[in-house]
Amino acid sequence: MTDKIRTLTGITTTGTPHLGNYVGAIRPAIEASRRDDVESFYFLADYHALIKCEDPARIAQSRLEIAATWLALGLDTDRAFFYRQSDIPEIPELTWLLTCVTAKGLLNRAHAYKAAVDRNLADNEDGDAGVSAGLFMYPVLMAADILIFNALRVPVGRDQVQHIEMARDIGQRFNHLYGDAYRAVTKSKDDPFVLPEAVTDDNVATLPGLDGRKMSKSYNNTIPLWLPAKEMKKAILGIVTDSRAPGEAKDPEGSNLFAIYQAFASPAETSAMRQAFADGIAWGEAKQRLFERLEAELGDARERYETLIARPDEIEDRLLAGAAKARERSAPLLAALRETVGLGSVRALSVARMADSAADSAQESPPQWKRYRESDGKFYFRLVDGQGETLLQSGGFDDPQQVGAIIGELGSLGSQATGLSGDRFSSPHFQQVGDIARIHQALVALNRLDEEKKAKKAAKQP
Ligand code: TRP
Numbered sequence: 001m002t003d004k005i006r007t008l009t010g011i012t013t014t015g016t017p018h019l020g021n022y023v024g025a026i027r028p029a030i031e032a033s034r035r036d037d038v039e040s041f042y043f044l045a046d047y048h049a050l051i052k053c054e055d056p057a058r059i060a061q062s063r064l065e066i067a068a069t070w071l072a073l074g075l076d077t078d079r080a081f082f083y084r085q086s087d088i089p090e091i092p093e094l095t096w097l098l099t100c101v102t103a104k105g106l107l108n109r110a111h112a113y114k115a116a117v118d119r120n121l122a123d124n125e126d127g128d129a130g131v132s133a134g135l136f137m138y139p140v141l142m143a144a145d146i147l148i149f150n151a152l153r154v155p156v157g158r159d160q161v162q163h164i165e166m167a168r169d170i171g172q173r174f175n176h177l178y179g180d181a182y183r184a185v186t187k188s189k190d191d192p193f194v195l196p197e198a199v200t201d202d203n204v205a206t207l208p209g210l211d212g213r214k215m216s217k218s219y220n221n222t223i224p225l226w227l228p229a230k231e232m233k234k235a236i237l238g239i240v241t242d243s244r245a246p247g248e249a250k251d252p253e254g255s256n257l258f259a260i261y262q263a264f265a266s267p268a269e270t271s272a273m274r275q276a277f278a279d280g281i282a283w284g285e286a287k288q289r290l291f292e293r294l295e296a297e298l299g300d301a302r303e304r305y306e307t308l309i310a311r312p313d314e315i316e317d318r319l320l321a322g323a324a325k326a327r328e329r330s331a332p333l334l335a336a337l338r339e340t341v342g343l344g345s346v347r348a349l350s351v352a353r354m355a356d357s358a359a360d361s362a363q364e365s366p367p368q369w370k371r372y373r374e375s376d377g378k379f380y381f382r383l384v385d386g387q388g389e390t391l392l393q394s395g396g397f398d399d400p401q402q403v404g405a406i407i408g409e410l411g412s413l414g415s416q417a418t419g420l421s422g423d424r425f426s427s428p429h430f431q432q433v434g435d436i437a438r439i440h441q442a443l444v445a446l447n448r449l450d451e452e453k454k455a456k457k458a459a460k461q462p
Helices: 019-031 046-052 056-072 090-099 106-110 113-122 133-147 158-186 229-239 256-264 267-278 284-311 313-341 347-363 400-415 436-460
Strands: 006-014 039-045 081-084 153-155 197-199 368-373 381-384 389-392 428-434
Touching: 006 046, 006 133, 019 039, 019 153, 019 256, 039 046, 039 056, 039 133, 039 153, 039 158, 039 313, 046 056, 046 133, 046 436, 056 081, 056 267, 056 284, 056 313, 056 368, 090 133, 090 158, 090 313, 106 113, 106 133, 106 158, 106 313, 113 133, 133 158, 133 256, 158 197, 197 381, 267 284, 267 436, 284 313, 347 400, 381 436, 389 436
Parallel strands: 006 039, 006 153, 039 081, 153 197
Antiparallel strands: 368 381, 381 389, 389 428
């Protein structure tokens, strides 16, 4: 299909984007999505958000803000796939198929779940106190996110690496159990799932927050990405520094201010700042420079963000379009997987068998269309099987061309593997309709004969 490297990552929609998210995840992802050799999938992991957050307003607001953020920062949604997890019904469906092949013991070992149990035990509580089944199942939902799009690379933070390894294990188990069945269904040599790899980027330094610890919601030390300029300046003034006076040389190494500046500056700007530190730049001046650097990088995008966030309809449309595009991939895979595990349409199953027996019986005596005129002057047709039994009897038509058109239309149904619906024959054009499955079988056989004839003819051409 495509030899691009498929990359996928999810963003849990519980918070407001901050500078740490931007530097650590959003900026590199948007850059990667511009590469020609990559096909990127980015999605709002809003089902995952429900595991951590039971505040509907917060979830809704966070989805909106995160979507607007990625769009304002220039994610090209023609190139990348950008959608909400909850708009892809194949993800929860696959979650169940995977749940059924996932060892419970594997989930017992997941860090997040284990940490919750350990905390409970330390508090002399029941191990599972306050632990939802959602938290327990978190890795399976995440595996479904990844496997449904057959992503190879999954850029994540270190805390998520175990989850990607579990997705691999779960995918591998499914491949092992159902590989042959899947190949039979899809007539391919493929495994159902590509096994994903975690990608952690050591070059992307984690951004320190206001207090010097990693910038994170849980430390309450973040600088929100889209603060209005004035408030951004105020937030930057709040970055903790040491008490060296203006004129005193400052150490860039231990300085969170310097680290934040570096994350936004070019190498040349960074070395100029390093020099300024050595020369004893005042902290206030250094903060002003950081502010200006941030404005240069984010000022225009902030305007786009504000415009977008005021037009939720536009955001909704783009997300729905993204979901439709993603489902072009997820829906066929899930349909094949349903059939693989035995949940396909019963009709499709019998048609597949029929196609084989149809091929055999077609060898002996093929079904036939019979066209004729009755004494009422009208034109009729009939579909008969190899034994001459009537499967379908038309009504009378004034125009023989109409007969030809209907036969042509019915004939083309023989190329469809999916079952035929009885509704096709509810029109007054038909006087007598036999067993639908046998009609379909005959159409399939006729279609095969037709194809064979065409192939023979083509082979004769010089
Ligand atoms: N669990 C991830 C996090 O908290 C978010 C996520 C959900 C994700 N589904 C994913 C990341 C699939 C990568 C792939 O960061």
